[in-house]
Amino acid sequence: MKKIFLLLSLTILLSGCYANENNDGFKGNNDNYKGKNLDIGVVGNELPDISNVNYRYVKLNEIFKNNNINFDALIITSDEFEEADNPKYVQFFDKVTYPVIFFGEKDFRMFAFTNENMSIENSKDNNDSFIEGFRNIDDEREGMKFYKFDENDTDVDMLVRLFNYLDNLD
Template identity: 35%
Template sequence: MVKRIYLLLLVCGWFLAGCTNSREANLEHTTPDGPTTAMTIAIVGDGLNPVIRNVSYVPVELEDLGKVHSRSFDGLIIFKDKFDEAAQPKNKQFFKSIDYPVFFIGAEEILTAAFYSEDITLDQVKGTRSGPYASGFVRAEEGGYRTWDIDLPNNPTDKDKGLNTIIRICNIIEDYKRTK
């Protein structure tokens, strides 16, 4: 009789444990809260600039970034249509010297080190991996680079690829500013 009760408790516990896992999957497509402090994000390329509280965007061209570098940006987002231009040798020095995070949206098939490393070109790393949807880096004070990766949930929606990704980038930038 005692064995049957233990078996019944074991089976019930197993079913209850299975139920909690399925609930977590529903949270994947939720929109995160946005940043709580005001920030200015430079945008390069053709991409979505959703309205997010406390975030203002400044569209810029890559060739102008060096000139407006003295302007105070909190972060930089580069869209896929400008990756080839951003990876040119003339821009690598800029990416090595800026002190705010740079994010690349649509970066699944590249390695972002191609934008700051002299030893790696974008052509060498294109299509060599299946990585995060968005990836970013910033030069660390102690040398090297601090990096971030943003993955999409399973079966991503347009909202996941647009608004939710940009909010997550803004939250990372806000955390970076706070802890830097």
């Protein structure tokens, strides 16, 4: 009987430890990003504070006009998707040298912003990604997508996953 109780206790204890495993920021309780300092441009709503991340809030039109503004990445939040959907930004997205991330995306694809003949309205589908983005490398576009693992994933969880990804880029 003691062996069964001990085995049951050990199983419960070990399964509890597994649930808290960080897994390099891709699953689990992500309370902080621990990578290099990142300078992130943000177009849109204020994002949660994350350690080692400096946010610079800008207007999309401001960086469109000034090509000298540089970031480790640019995040465009859902409240600014309508502005980013303007065809005048397609050339900016084609030439930008840092990753561009669309945060809070739902039910449409990123190419609504990056293709001249597309818009949010005509690129709707059942896209489940919460974050979709890209970076331009040697005249090619590398895409990225991040999904919520479950309904308990918070914006902080998603941002930590994103920043861990960005920290590992070449």
